[in-house]
Amino acid sequence: MSDCIFCKIAAGEIPSNKVYEDDKILVFHDLEPQAPVHILMIPKKHITSTDDVTDADAELLGYMLTKVKDVAKEAGMDNGYRVVINCGEDGFQTVKHLHMHILGKRPMKWPPG
Ligand code: 5GP
Ligand code: ZN
Numbered sequence: 001m002s003d004c005i006f007c008k009i010a011a012g013e014i015p016s017n018k019v020y021e022d023d024k025i026l027v028f029h030d031l032e033p034q035a036p037v038h039i040l041m042i043p044k045k046h047i048t049s050t051d052d053v054t055d056a057d058a059e060l061l062g063y064m065l066t067k068v069k070d071v072a073k074e075a076g077m078d079n080g081y082r083v084v085i086n087c088g089e090d091g092f093q094t095v096k097h098l099h100m101h102i103l104g105k106r107p108m109k110w111p112p113g
Helices: 005-010 057-073
Strands: 018-021 025-029 037-043 081-084 100-104
Touching: 005 025, 005 037, 018 057, 025 057, 037 057, 057 100
Parallel strands: none
Antiparallel strands: 018 025, 025 037, 037 100, 081 100
């Protein structure tokens, strides 16, 4: 997607503060952190949102979940963390490229509001 900011970050066209990268995913710090540690994990493949996930994405999304703990531990989130995927207008998704927020190093509240 030529006009997608996260595709551009994945392609290295826009710089990011990288935490982890492999052939399938990129993990980087959020520009406007909502917690002492606020990391984003994206698939390099453009998927607009959870509304657009297909059976063909099952392995990729499962792979992302297996990487969460590694990223969290590496970032020092030893006391837990929160994983969030926003979708659509009511979900307050602002970037239309599926991403997981991984937030930690402070106690979270529930419901999130
Ligand atoms: P959403 O609201 O779509 O779930 O979250 C998008 C997130 O991407 C926000 O937390 C926002 O701060 C972050 N973000 C938007 N643009 C950039 C960018 O260019 N670089 C980085 N590192 N984060 C961004
Ligand atoms: Zn994209």
